[in-house]
Structure formats: structure tokens, C-alpha cells
Amino acid sequence: GYNKMANHILNSTTLPNWAYVSDQNASSILLESVISFAGKLRIGSSPLDVSDLFIAAKGARIHKNTPEKSFTFSMGFNDSKSHLNGTVSLPREGLQRLPADSPVIVVALPTLGPIIEKTLSKGGASKGASVNGMVLSVALPEALEKVSFAFEKMNKTASALCAAWHSALRRWDETACELEKESPAVVTCRCQHRPALFQSFSILVSPVALKHPALHFITCVGLVVSICSLVLCLAIEAAVWRQVTQTQISYMRHVCLVNIATSLLVADALFIVAAFVNGTPRNHNGCVAATFFVHFSYLALFFWMLALGFLILYGLLFIFWHLRKSTLLAAAFGIGYGCPAVIALLTVTTTEPRKGYLRDDACWLNWNETKALLAFVIPAFLIIGVNLVVALVVIARSGRSSAGDRSKTQDLATAIRVSKNLVLLTPLLGLTWGFGLAIVHDASLALHIVFSLLNAFQGFFILLFGTLLDRKTRESLQMKCFPSKTSSDTTL
Numbered sequence: 001g002y003n004k005m006a007n008h009i010l011n012s013t014t015l016p017n018w019a020y021v022s023d024q025n026a027s028s029i030l031l032e033s034v035i036s037f038a039g040k041l042r043i044g045s046s047p048l049d050v051s052d053l054f055i056a057a058k059g060a061r062i063h064k065n066t067p068e069k070s071f072t073f074s075m076g077f078n079d080s081k082s083h084l085n086g087t088v089s090l091p092r093e094g095l096q097r098l099p100a101d102s103p104v105i106v107v108a109l110p111t112l113g114p115i116i117e118k119t120l121s122k123g124g125a126s127k128g129a130s131v132n133g134m135v136l137s138v139a140l141p142e143a144l145e146k147v148s149f150a151f152e153k154m155n156k157t158a159s160a161l162c163a164a165w166h167s168a169l170r171r172w173d174e175t176a177c178e179l180e181k182e183s184p185a186v187v188t189c190r191c192q193h194r195p196a197l198f199q200s201f202s203i204l205v206s207p208v209a210l211k212h213p214a215l216h217f218i219t220c221v222g223l224v225v226s227i228c229s230l231v232l233c234l235a236i237e238a239a240v241w242r243q244v245t246q247t248q249i250s251y252m253r254h255v256c257l258v259n260i261a262t263s264l265l266v267a268d269a270l271f272i273v274a275a276f277v278n279g280t281p282r283n284h285n286g287c288v289a290a291t292f293f294v295h296f297s298y299l300a301l302f303f304w305m306l307a308l309g310f311l312i313l314y315g316l317l318f319i320f321w322h323l324r325k326s327t328l329l330a331a332a333f334g335i336g337y338g339c340p341a342v343i344a345l346l347t348v349t350t351t352e353p354r355k356g357y358l359r360d361d362a363c364w365l366n367w368n369e370t371k372a373l374l375a376f377v378i379p380a381f382l383i384i385g386v387n388l389v390v391a392l393v394v395i396a397r398s399g400r401s402s403a404g405d406r407s408k409t410q411d412l413a414t415a416i417r418v419s420k421n422l423v424l425l426t427p428l429l430g431l432t433w434g435f436g437l438a439i440v441h442d443a444s445l446a447l448h449i450v451f452s453l454l455n456a457f458q459g460f461f462i463l464l465f466g467t468l469l470d471r472k473t474r475e476s477l478q479m480k481c482f483p484s485k486t487s488s489d490t491t492l
Contacts, residue, residue, distance in 0.1 A: 010054040059105035073108035162189030165200040222456020229463040243476035267297035274363040299340035347375040
């Protein structure tokens with residue numbers, strides 16, 4: 001009777017209803033009830049095997065001379081045609097420590113993970129934990145301190161994290177398990193068994209970036225292309241600097257472009273350093289330093305984009321009011337490097353004392369505990385929003401100018417020409433980091449590939465839209481490289 005009732009409650013068709021359960025501990029109470037009931041089952045000489053669509057229990061009596069014992073389940077998830085597999089293995093070395101003949105019971109719950117997510121989605125310590133396999137609960141002798149599990153992934157493209165359900169804290173605890181082996185379909189975990197705390201186990205979708213050959217290839221090739229593009233961009237700027245900085249606006253525009261390219265170049269180089277630090281035995285201080293400077297460099301990229309946006313507004317709206325070049329430079333450098341320095345310093349000083357600055361798995365800003373990543377996300381998207389507004393102002397202003405004012409100043413014409421870079425680059429940056437924010441919550445391979453492509457090729461975008469598509473830069477570069485041809489063309 002209990003098995004039938006539990007099977008009805010755990011039916012996949014009832015999953016949406018759990019979102020309306022007001023008690024966020026309801027799923028935990030259900031899990032504890034199942035384990036308590038399983039622990040009271042009596043096992044004789046014959047093995048126990050009770051199975052329904054959404055709950056199954058297996059058991060046997062074991063002793064110190066029992067060879068390694070395994071219990072395997074294959075159960076429905078969404079319907080009777082979709083099956084999920086899971087295995088519990090009791091290591092031989094653990095069985096040898098058993099003081100006497102003992103019962104062992106294992107319960108498989110393929111839909112309990114999504115139920116836990118539904119009830120905890122409104123808050124709690126496990127908010128955001130996404131279960132990626134069936135939940136396996138065990139009632140074992142206390143002498144069995146370590147148990148091995150094999151879980152089939154529901155989402156085959158996601159990287160996995162082994163976890164135990166902490167019955168006292170009512171949340172998933174990743175410290176209780178270690179990942180032994182992972183393939184695209186199956187994950188093997190070795191977990192602590194402590195009847196007072198850890199009796200239920202599963203795998204979670206890991207926040208670690210997917211370890212996929214395509215992603216690795218895209219990232220490596222993209223970084224090479226990005227770094228080479230940025231070096232070429234800076235080389236072109238150095239070559240044509242005198243020719244393209246004749247007016248105040250054009251001078252400031254190229255100052256912004258050079259610093260945008262430099263910031264991204266430093267960020268790309270530090271990204272490689274951070275990956276190397278993360279790939280070696282954990283060096284916490286080195287990881288903090290790498291993350292700080294990567295954070296600062298990416299923020300500098302966006303704040304120099306903001307400085308470029310303000311420069312365009314200055315050129316459009318203050319045609320007859322000119323500030324000194326030194327004043328503009330001071331303002332641009334204050335925005336481009338001063339603001340990122342303040343934000344990066346505040347982030348590390350407020351989160352690192354609580355060890356909440358870094359992610360557990362990578363040299364990058366923490367998301368799950370302290371939301372330190374918001375110190376990058378919020379400024380970046382605010383700047384993207386401001387620059388999109390600037391783009392709309394440019395469109396409106398250039399339309400009115402072409403219709404009525406035929407005697408635009410040179411700075412106004414330059415500002416409108418420069419604004420094309422902003423109109424093209426801002427949506428690309430926004431799209432890139434929009435995908436970056438999306439993969440915090442979604443581990444699909446497609447999103448990771450799109451983000452990796454856009455992120456890795458940002459340097460190429462800056463070279464293309466900031467330098468190569470600028471008419472003045474192209475003309476100056478042509479004069480620099482082919483002076484005789486340019487002169488003959490002019491004569492003709």
C-alpha cells in the first residue's frame with residue numbers, strides 16, 4: 001500500500017503541482033519518509049525486489065564474506081518509454097568490516113530530483129541546484145562508510161557534480177562525494193555514508209564549463225584569432241596615428257579604440273594565465289590575483305566603450321563648446337580605468353574575507369554563494385544600455401542634420417562617422433555577454449558553443465568594426481603602404 005501511494009505522489013505528471021506546495025521542506029519530508037519506511041522492511045533469505053514506475057526498492061542480506069554487491073535500476077522518468085539507469089555498489093573492503101549479517105536496502109526515485117527543485121525554487125540553501133539523474137537512497141549498516149554509485153545523465157551534454165542530500169540542512173552537499181569517472185552518458189561517484197546525515201545521493205548539473213572537444217578547439221582557435229587581431233589593430237593604429245587624429249574628436253576616438261583593444265588583449269592574455277593557474281594544484285592567492293585582473297580588464301573594455309559613447313554625445317550635442325584635450329583625456333581615463341579599479345577592488349575586499357570571491361571550480365567570480373559575478377554583469381549591461389541609447393540619439397541627430405544643416409562642423413561629421421563603430425560593436429558585446437549570463441543557468445552545449453564563439457572572436461570584431469571598416473583609417477593605411485600608387489591615382 002505504501003509503495004502504491006508513493007508511486008502516485010512521485011508520478012511525473014504531478015511534477016508541476018509541486019511548485020504550488022507552500023512548504024519548501026515537503027520534498028525533503030517525503031524523502032525521509034521513504035528512507036524510514038525502507039529501513040523498516042524485513043529481509044529474509046530471499047532478496048527484496050519491489051518495483052513500480054516511479055519508485056523501486058531492492059534489498060538483500062550481506063555479511064563480511066559477501067563479494068562486492070551491486071543493485072541496478074532501470075526506471076521510467078517522463079513516461080513508460082523513457083528510462084533512466086542507476087547502480088549502487090558496495091565495495092568489498094567495506095563489506096569485510098561488517099560485524100554481523102546485516103540487511104541492505106536501496107530505493108531508486110527517478111522523479112524526486114525535479115520535485116526537490118520545484119519545492120526549493122522559492123528559496124533555501126539548495127536554490128538553483130539542478131538534479132541530472134535519479135535519486136538513490138540507501139539503508140545500510142553504519143560500518144559501510146563508503147558507497148559507489150553510477151548515475152545515467154538525463155542531460156547528456158552537461159558536466160556532472162556528485163552530491164549527497166544533507167538531511168539536517170535539507171540541501172545538496174557536494175563535499176560528501178567525489179567524482180570517480182565521467183562519460184557523456186554515465187557518472188560514477190564515491191560517497192560518504194552517514195545514516196544521520198547522508199542516505200540519499202544523486203548528480204547535479206555542474207557549473208563547470210563543459211569539457212567538450214569542440215569547445216576546447218573553438219576557445220583555443222578563437223583566442224589565437226582574437227589576440228592576433230588585437231595586435232594587428234594596435235599596429236595599424238600606431239602606423240596611421242598622425243593621419244587619423246587631426247581633429248579633437250577623431251583623436252579621442254582613437255584613444256578610446258586603442259584602450260579598448262589593449263584592455264581586451266590583456267584580458268585574453270590573463271584568461272590564459274587564469275586557465276593555467278586553475279589547471280595546476282589549487283593556488284588560491286594566484287587564482288584571486290588572476291581573477292581580479294581579468295575582472296578589471298573586462299570592466300575596462302566596457303568602460304572605455306562608455307567613454308566612446310560619451311565622446312560621441314559630446315561631438316553631437318556640444319558642437320560649439322570645446323573642452324581642452326587634456327580635460328577630455330583625464331575624463332576618459334577616469335572612466336576607462338578609474339571606475340573598473342573601484343568596482344574590482346570593492347568586489348574583492350567585500351567577498352574574499354568570507355572566501356566568496358572565487359568559484360569553487362575555476363578562477364572566476366563566484367555566483368552561487370555571494371553573487372560576486374554581478375559586479376561584472378551589472379556594469380556591463382548598464383553600459384550596453386547607455387550606448388544603445390546613444391546609438392538612437394545618433395540616428396535621430398544625423399537625420400535632422402542631413403535634412404537641414406548642410407554646414408556641419410568637422411567634429412560633428414567625425415562624431416557621426418565614429419558612432420557607426422559604437423552601433424556595430426555594442427550589440428555584439430551585449431549578445432556575447434547575454435549568452436555568458438545565460439549559461440550560468442543553462443549547461444546546454446549549444447549555448448556554450450555560441451558564447452565561446454562570440455567571446456573568443458571579440459578581438460576580431462574590434463579589428464573589423466573599429467579599424468578596417470573605418471574609411472579614414474583605410475585611406476591612411478593605403479597611403480602609408482602604397483604611397484606611389486596613391487599619388488598616381490590622385491594625379492589621374
